[in-house]
Amino acid sequence: MEVELKHLMADLQSLNQSLPDPSLHASLLQIQSRVEHLANLAKSEPLRRSKVKDMSAEVVDSNPYSRLMALQRMGIVENYERIREFSIAIVGIGGVGSVAAEMLTRCGIGRLLLYDYDKVELANMNRLFFRPDQVGMTKTDAAVQTLSDINPDVLLESYTLNITTVEGFETFMSSLKNKSFRTSKQGSGVDLVLSCVDNYEARMAVNQACNELSQTWLESGVSEDAVSGHIQLLIPGETACFACAPPLVVASGVDERTLKREGVCAASLPTTMGVVAGLLVQNTLKFLLGFGQVSPYLGYNSLKDFFPTMQMKPNPQCSNFACLERQKEYILAKPARDAAEKAKLEAEPPTEEGPLHIDNEWNISVVDDCELDGSNAKSSDILPEGLTHELPVADDFPSIPACQAPTTDNDDLEELRRQLEAINS
Amino acid sequence: MEVELKHLMADLQSLNQSLPDPSLHASLLQIQSRVEHLANLAKSEPLRRSKVKDMSAEVVDSNPYSRLMALQRMGIVENYERIREFSIAIVGIGGVGSVAAEMLTRCGIGRLLLYDYDKVELANMNRLFFRPDQVGMTKTDAAVQTLSDINPDVLLESYTLNITTVEGFETFMSSLKNKSFRTSKQGSGVDLVLSCVDNYEARMAVNQACNELSQTWLESGVSEDAVSGHIQLLIPGETACFACAPPLVVASGVDERTLKREGVCAASLPTTMGVVAGLLVQNTLKFLLGFGQVSPYLGYNSLKDFFPTMQMKPNPQCSNFACLERQKEYILAKPARDAAEKAKLEAEPPTEEGPLHIDNEWNISVVDDCELDGSNAKSSDILPEGLTHELPVADDFPSIPACQAPTTDNDDLEELRRQLEAINS
Numbered sequence: 001m002e003v004e005l006k007h008l009m010a011d012l013q014s015l016n017q018s019l020p021d022p023s024l025h026a027s028l029l030q031i032q033s034r035v036e037h038l039a040n041l042a043k044s045e046p047l048r049r050s051k052v053k054d055m056s057a058e059v060v061d062s063n064p065y066s067r068l069m070a071l072q073r074m075g076i077v078e079n080y081e082r083i084r085e086f087s088i089a090i091v092g093i094g095g096v097g098s099v100a101a102e103m104l105t106r107c108g109i110g111r112l113l114l115y116d117y118d119k120v121e122l123a124n125m126n127r128l129f130f131r132p133d134q135v136g137m138t139k140t141d142a143a144v145q146t147l148s149d150i151n152p153d154v155l156l157e158s159y160t161l162n163i164t165t166v167e168g169f170e171t172f173m174s175s176l177k178n179k180s181f182r183t184s185k186q187g188s189g190v191d192l193v194l195s196c197v198d199n200y201e202a203r204m205a206v207n208q209a210c211n212e213l214s215q216t217w218l219e220s221g222v223s224e225d226a227v228s229g230h231i232q233l234l235i236p237g238e239t240a241c242f243a244c245a246p247p248l249v250v251a252s253g254v255d256e257r258t259l260k261r262e263g264v265c266a267a268s269l270p271t272t273m274g275v276v277a278g279l280l281v282q283n284t285l286k287f288l289l290g291f292g293q294v295s296p297y298l299g300y301n302s303l304k305d306f307f308p309t310m311q312m313k314p315n316p317q318c319s320n321f322a323c324l325e326r327q328k329e330y331i332l333a334k335p336a337r338d339a340a341e342k343a344k345l346e347a348e349p350p351t352e353e354g355p356l357h358i359d360n361e362w363n364i365s366v367v368d369d370c371e372l373d374g375s376n377a378k379s380s381d382i383l384p385e386g387l388t389h390e391l392p393v394a395d396d397f398p399s400i401p402a403c404q405a406p407t408t409d410n411d412d413l414e415e416l417r418r419q420l421e422a423i424n425s
Numbered sequence: 426m427e428v429e430l431k432h433l434m435a436d437l438q439s440l441n442q443s444l445p446d447p448s449l450h451a452s453l454l455q456i457q458s459r460v461e462h463l464a465n466l467a468k469s470e471p472l473r474r475s476k477v478k479d480m481s482a483e484v485v486d487s488n489p490y491s492r493l494m495a496l497q498r499m500g501i502v503e504n505y506e507r508i509r510e511f512s513i514a515i516v517g518i519g520g521v522g523s524v525a526a527e528m529l530t531r532c533g534i535g536r537l538l539l540y541d542y543d544k545v546e547l548a549n550m551n552r553l554f555f556r557p558d559q560v561g562m563t564k565t566d567a568a569v570q571t572l573s574d575i576n577p578d579v580l581l582e583s584y585t586l587n588i589t590t591v592e593g594f595e596t597f598m599s600s601l602k603n604k605s606f607r608t609s610k611q612g613s614g615v616d617l618v619l620s621c622v623d624n625y626e627a628r629m630a631v632n633q634a635c636n637e638l639s640q641t642w643l644e645s646g647v648s649e650d651a652v653s654g655h656i657q658l659l660i661p662g663e664t665a666c667f668a669c670a671p672p673l674v675v676a677s678g679v680d681e682r683t684l685k686r687e688g689v690c691a692a693s694l695p696t697t698m699g700v701v702a703g704l705l706v707q708n709t710l711k712f713l714l715g716f717g718q719v720s721p722y723l724g725y726n727s728l729k730d731f732f733p734t735m736q737m738k739p740n741p742q743c744s745n746f747a748c749l750e751r752q753k754e755y756i757l758a759k760p761a762r763d764a765a766e767k768a769k770l771e772a773e774p775p776t777e778e779g780p781l782h783i784d785n786e787w788n789i790s791v792v793d794d795c796e797l798d799g800s801n802a803k804s805s806d807i808l809p810e811g812l813t814h815e816l817p818v819a820d821d822f823p824s825i826p827a828c829q830a831p832t833t834d835n836d837d838l839e840e841l842r843r844q845l846e847a848i849n850s
Binding site for chain 1: 429430432433436437439440443444445449450453455456459460462463473474484485486487489490492493495496498499500501508526527528531532533546547548551552553556557558560574575578640650651665667690691692693694695696697699700702703704706707708710711716717718720723727728729730732734749769
């Protein structure tokens with residue numbers, strides 16, 4: 001529009017110069033002043049805030065970060081401005097992912113990587129974030145449009161691709177590995193991956209990428225009847241991966257036979273998705289900024305306002321090879337981890353009712369080697385009230401004895417597998 | 426802008442007619458076509474969706490209600506389209522109220538009444554909803570701008586006023602009493618009031634109005650350290666009103682001495698406010714559409730992902746006169762209520778594990794008359810883990826014996842007060 005207005009003004013100028021009759025100049029001048037007014041109107045419409053170099057804690061109405069920096073004065077966060085150093089990847093910019101992206105943008109996250117291949121439709125308008133005027137745009141483009149207006153300080157990278165295709169997965173992997181944003185970082189180039197996809201295949205693709213990159217991620221989901229959801233923390237090798245156990249869902253108590261009929265469109269609510277996005281990003285902030293406890297699994301049953309929690313250990317018979325590799329590394333690193341924890345405990349004076357492990361930022365208890373087969377127990381025996389498996393438990397996992405003798409440091413997954421084969425033969 | 430463009434086109438037309446030289450017509454024609462292009466650009470920018478007469482369940486991308494109407498097929502809601510008959514008042518269009526308004530707008534609520542006197546500032550940008558280009562607008566104007574673009578089917582009424590002033594309170598009361606939207610409704614003209622204010626005085630004003638109008642409301646709040654919040658259902662006469670007991674807050678575990686220092690700006694997070702808004706509107710939907718259980722009180726401690734619940738009975742020594750009137754009515758209506766419940770129970774066949782009271786849509790147990798003094802018990806004795814009173818318990822309430830003998834139908838609050846005076850004299 002700005003370009004159009006410039007051309008218009010140039011045309012009027014040249015017409016003015018070629019006008020023979022001085023009496024016509026007055027009416028042309030009026031036209032020119034109208035166009036100038038229009039140009040001003042057009043300019044003032046997309047009023048954007050300018051970038052902010054440093055986060056200030058100054059309590060003035062014009063400071064977009066004053067209420068966030070106040071978290072330091074309130075004793076919640078030690079150094080809020082560190083948020084600018086972090087990169088978060090959000091896979092799926094739908095009802096949960098788009099709201100999560102907006103929350104992180106408003107919190108002033110350093111860099112956001114957004115992945116989706118879908119377009120905005122009017123049928124999405126029952127969830128937060130997208131606007132009717134964005135219908136037809138790709139979700140990534142629409143998200144970048146909205147988020148860059150809200151906070152120009154956030155570095156946005158968008159990828160319009162399907163991570164379940166070969167090409168899409170390769171681009172996904174290489175974008176996660178890109179370390180140009182903060183060179184000091186170890187492992188992958190992002191601090192956390194948030195999975196906000198709505199199907200099993202896409203979750204398996206995120207799981208594969210994160211297992212290969214040893215990348216911690218948070219998975220989220222909302223049920224097809226729109227009234228329950230969950231978030232889950234996955235640390236490759238340390239917690240169950242998405243292939244270790246059938247995914248869990250929060251039971252809504254609604255007859256399952258009415259769900260998942262072929263061709264039936266799933267229900268969704270802005271409330272359930274907003275709550276799940278809020279819990280997801282709150283746990284992301286706790287993870288990044290080191291306050292509170294990150295939940296290993298948190299369900300939300302909205303019919304009863306019930307929030308089940310649980311922890312899941314990795315499955316030594318997991319079908320995912322990269323997961324087995326990470327499990328092996330985790331077991332092999334146990335002596336070093338124990339020594340580091342012991343040193344930390346000795347260095348710090350004992351606190352009243354202190355945490356079991358000082359550095360246990362995810363509130364996860366250490367998995368004893370002999371308990372590694374826990375995830376093979378019958379699902380109904382180990383799941384807390386209100387949780388059910390989304391898929392039936394696979395019957396082809398061989399059962400192993402309740403508890404092996406404590407394994408030595410030399411034991412690894414190959415050894416476990418050999419023992420297992422001997423038992424089954 | 427549209428008006429300006431029309432004037433411009435008229436001016437060009439008259440200039441065209443007065444041009445003597447035919448060679449100038451060509452350049453003027455080019456100018457006119459440029460202006461027409463600009464007019465088209467200006468028209469296409471605020472692309473709004475048209476109003477929808479009936480909510481359709483048709484599964485097409487262009488249907489903004491398909492995912493909501495699917496709640497019926499999923500067996501969650503019996504008649505979703507009823508949502509168009511309801512009016513909701515939201516007091517306080519800040520971090521919680523604005524998101525609640527957006528959720529209800531996207532759900533297709535019939536009518537929204539919005540109350541706030543504040544202006545949008547850059548310091549609000551760390552919470553969802555308002556955009557930097559709205560800085561300087563009143564929150565009510567900015568909300569109407571955004572919400573009417575999102576869903577033109579919702580009837581929006583905005584009131585830029587402070588309900589704690591005499592004049593503001595009067596307008597607030599008369600707006601709640603206006604029954605023109607749906608004439609069949611009994612009592613006030615709204616179905617539910619959502620309190621999303623950030624201070625004690627405003628909550629007391631909402632409490633006063635709702636007690637006077639016998640209007641059920643949902644209160645919400647977020648702590649000054651930004652990491653906890655709550656929602657609470659208040660039914661005048663049936664549950665504790667806001668004056669019955671010191672307000673409850675969810676303890677964050679952070680040293681209270683660091684909080685509430687004079688002149689310190691409160692912290693806030695889009696996550697906590699998004700979760701509280703989501704829980705608030707989810708319970709609003711359950712209340713309106715009759716599914717699931719409405720929580721009488723639900724807390725959110727984000728540091729531990731802990732969600733305490735509780736119920737609060739009215740205080741027969743409440744300082745609010747209108748509350749005492751409602752309590753009296755509630756007690757007097759007990760025989761009629763019991764008879765109606767009995768009739769309903771007899772009319773319907775007994776269901777397996779059915780609810781205690783068929784019509785108990787708020788999941789609140791009937792308060793036995795002799796338990797009416799429960800709220801006078803020492804607060805530390807009755808509060809569930811994780812909840813504390815925001816203010817100290819008032820010491821001037823006279824204590825009464827643990828449990829009176831069951832009162833007869835003739836007993837009312839005057840009688841209770843007489844008994845109390847006799848004990849204390």
